[in-house]
Amino acid sequence: MSRVVVLGAGVAGHTAASYLRKWLGKAHEVMVVAPKPYYNWIPSNIWLGLGLMEEREVVLPLEPIYRRAGIRFVQARAVELHPEGEADSSAPFVVVESTRSEELGNRSRIQYDYLVNATGPKLNFGATEGLGPEKNSASVCTPDHAKAAAKQFLGLVERMQRGERCRFVVGTGHGQCTCQGAAFEYVVNLEFELRRHGVRDKAEVIFLTNEYELGDFGMDGAFIRRNGYITPTNIFTESVLAERDIWSITRAHVKKVEPGKIFYETLDGTEHELTFDMAMLLPPFSGVGLKAYDRAGQEMTAKIFAPNGFMRVDADYAQKPYEEWKAKDWPKTYQSPAYPNVFAAGIAFAPPHPISRPHVSVRGTPIFATAPRTGMPSATTGRVVARSIADKVLGIQRPLHGASMAELGAACVASSGASPLKGTAASMTVFPIVPDHERYPKYGRDLRYTTGEIGLAGHWIKVILHYMFLYKARLRFGWSLIPE
Numbered sequence: 148m149s150r151v152v153v154l155g156a157g158v159a160g161h162t163a164a165s166y167l168r169k170w171l172g173k174a175h176e177v178m179v180v181a182p183k184p185y186y187n188w189i190p191s192n193i194w195l196g197l198g199l200m201e202e203r204e205v206v207l208p209l210e211p212i213y214r215r216a217g218i219r220f221v222q223a224r225a226v227e228l229h230p231e232g233e234a235d236s237s238a239p240f241v242v243v244e245s246t247r248s249e250e251l252g253n254r255s256r257i258q259y260d261y262l263v264n265a266t267g268p269k270l271n272f273g274a275t276e277g278l279g280p281e282k283n284s285a286s287v288c289t290p291d292h293a294k295a296a297a298k299q300f301l302g303l304v305e306r307m308q309r310g311e312r313c314r315f316v317v318g319t320g321h322g323q324c325t326c327q328g329a330a331f332e333y334v335v336n337l338e339f340e341l342r343r344h345g346v347r348d349k350a351e352v353i354f355l356t357n358e359y360e361l362g363d364f365g366m367d368g369a370f371i372r373r374n375g376y377i378t379p380t381n382i383f384t385e386s387v388l389a390e391r392d393i394w395s396i397t398r399a400h401v402k403k404v405e406p407g408k409i410f411y412e413t414l415d416g417t418e419h420e421l422t423f424d425m426a427m428l429l430p431p432f433s434g435v436g437l438k439a440y441d442r443a444g445q446e447m448t449a450k451i452f453a454p455n456g457f458m459r460v461d462a463d464y465a466q467k468p469y470e471e472w473k474a475k476d477w478p479k480t481y482q483s484p485a486y487p488n489v490f491a492a493g494i495a496f497a498p499p500h501p502i503s504r505p506h507v508s509v510r511g512t513p514i515f516a517t518a519p520r521t522g523m524p525s526a527t528t529g530r531v532v533a534r535s536i537a538d539k540v541l542g543i544q545r546p547l548h549g550a551s552m553a554e555l556g557a558a559c560v561a562s563s564g565a566s567p568l569k570g571t572a573a574s575m576t577v578f579p580i581v582p583d584h585e586r587y588p589k590y591g592r593d594l595r596y597t598t599g600e601i602g603l604a605g606h607w608i609k610v611i612l613h614y615m616f617l618y619k620a621r622l623r624f625g626w627s628l629i630p631e
């Protein structure tokens with residue numbers, strides 16, 4: 148019997164564990180280790196963060212799903228990897244720390260034959276002084292953060308209804324953030340809600356971003372086919388904001404957040420201050436801080452993880468200038484080069500480099516969008532890694548399965564107003580995610596599959612996706628027919 152341990156029960160880990168269970172059969176054990184007892188459909192935190200949904204609508208308790216599926220669940224946080232075992236045994240193991248209240252902090256070891264690291268990001272609020280819901284700004288990255296954001300937003304709506312004016316700043320809380328799409332989605336939904344509550348005239352709404360141009364989204368922007376025209380995402384995004392009277396600040400690195408005041412630097416090196424009544428600023432991401440040890444107990448974290456804490460996989464990590472970046476630098480199999488029975492899926496793998504051109508301010512501060520880490524590639528890498536591991540466990544001799552972000556497309560539906568009749572969403576597809584200027588010399592992408600539209604239909608697609616992906620996550624009948 149083999150044991151496959153999956154660290155993390157987010158989009159990538161839950162997908163990997165579900166397929167492993169399906170493909171391995173009962174003779175082998177699939178175990179998931181995750182610190183929270185629930186699965187969170189993170190894209191809908193945007194709606195939770197404006198009071199449009201309840202927490203129970205965006206989370207699912209994992210225990211009953213896994214019990215029914217035959218997946219062992221351990222509620223704990225992985226802290227150490229020992230891929231060589233230890234002196235008297237070569238069996239690899241992970242050290243985990245319980246997060247269950249009755250045994251909080253208790254450490255134990257879990258041996259594995261194959262390991263999937265799908266621990267996602269550490270929400271690195273600490274990178275910016277005063278950033279985050281425990282300090283001076285709001286977030287929608289977790290259900291708790293989103294609930295607190297909704298409370299703050301609705302409190303301000305009440306104040307505006309009494310005649311006060313308020314300023315909302317939404318965006319990225321550091322010069323090295325990704326996930327601009329989520330910030331964009333929150334700002335346009337927030338603006339929609341201000342209108343719905345009848346207080347739009349009392350509010351100023353600002354989008355503050357580390358992107359060089361609006362619409363960069365960490366993928367170096369894109370040219371999209373739209374109504375028979377080719378439009379840069381820059382124009383597309385700019386017009387969505389302009390139509391809603393949301394003004395924007397680009398090329399910004401937030402250095403500090405004080406109660407009611409943001410301090411930021413822009414690429415030209417100038418320093419600025421911006422007051423606010425509510426600021427929803429996303430944090431930069433890093434790896435979750437797993438440490439690795441060799442057989443002798445010596446730390447060897449740098450052998451497995453990149454300096455940003457994400458796991459090295461089969462990418463080309465050689466440092467090279469932007470002009471020399473190639474599509475083939477991006478990983479395909481997500482296998483650790485150091486330990487072939489260890490894989491990373493979703494946000495946990497280290498990208499070889501950003502996709503957008505890096506920029507450094509005259510003060511030496513890097514200010515640019517880092518590589519996007521969206522749901523579709525996260526789930527796809529979870530499935531691909533599961534397939535490769537299942538082959539190995541079952542003795543099927545074939546090459547590892549692959550899914551490079553330079554060969555994968557992605558679809559993203561960004562809600563821009565949640566209402567069944569008046570709502571809209573911006574639907575975008577890109578192919579491939581990482582531009583390939585050798586295959587597509589003109590635009591870096593295939594414009595047959597790189598498209599964008601905004602309209603009411605998009606809103607309905609977003610609602611359908613919410614229910615469809617939660618159905619899939621529950622592992623209900625036919626779940627595997629629903630694509631990632």
Ligand SMILES: Cc1cc2nc3c(=O)[nH]c(=O)nc-3n(C[C@H](O)[C@H](O)[C@H](O)COP(=O)(O)OP(=O)(O)OC[C@H]3O[C@@H](n4cnc5c(N)ncnc54)[C@H](O)[C@@H]3O)c2cc1C
Nearest residue numbers: 155156157158159189190225266267329493494520521522
């Ligand atoms: C507000 C917001 C909105 C978004 N909207 C969209 C969208 O509309 N479309 C889209 O495509 N993408 C969206 N994304 C991105 C999407 O959420 C991510 O791509 C996806 O969640 C990544 O999956 P993951 O499994 O790698 O990480 P996660 O989903 O973050 O899962 C990580 C898992 O690892 C667990 N974990 C953490 N540390 C440890 C540890 N030490 N040991 C064990 N387990 C651990 C976590 O508890 C969690 O279960 C959004 C992101 C945000 C923040």
